[in-house]
Amino acid sequence: MSYSTITSDKSKKTALKLCGFGGFLGLHYFYVGRVFMGLIYLCTLGLCGVGWLIDILVVALGAFRDNVKAPLRK
Template identity: 45%
Template sequence: MSEKNFVGTLLLCFFLGNFGIHRFYVGKIGTGILMLITLGGLGIWSLIDFIMIAVGKFTDKNGNVIKA
């Protein structure tokens, strides 16, 4: 289980997901930069991440699941 805050990650994704801020927060810098450049895959990538976080399947840079 990750040390990163579930609610914080979910809110970052909801409000700033198109900029990849939630990925920077969990330590995924490379994909965070890609999301920043593509504006979250034109919103699709951000939506997928939001769903993954909400159902508890999103991981941090070490592969630890971020759960409530």
């Protein structure tokens, strides 16, 4: 019996770039389809910068998920 892991069609590398350069605007959330969180980041400038810095670590460590909770592909 073999097991398969469902992964997103979104790239971790692209999400990390978007988070690094436009994370305070929520670009990485819009990229993975999490529009509501993207709007929150857009209105609060990345939760005053704190959420943005945390998200850089979360994306880099591979724990960031898309809108259906699937891990991003490498």
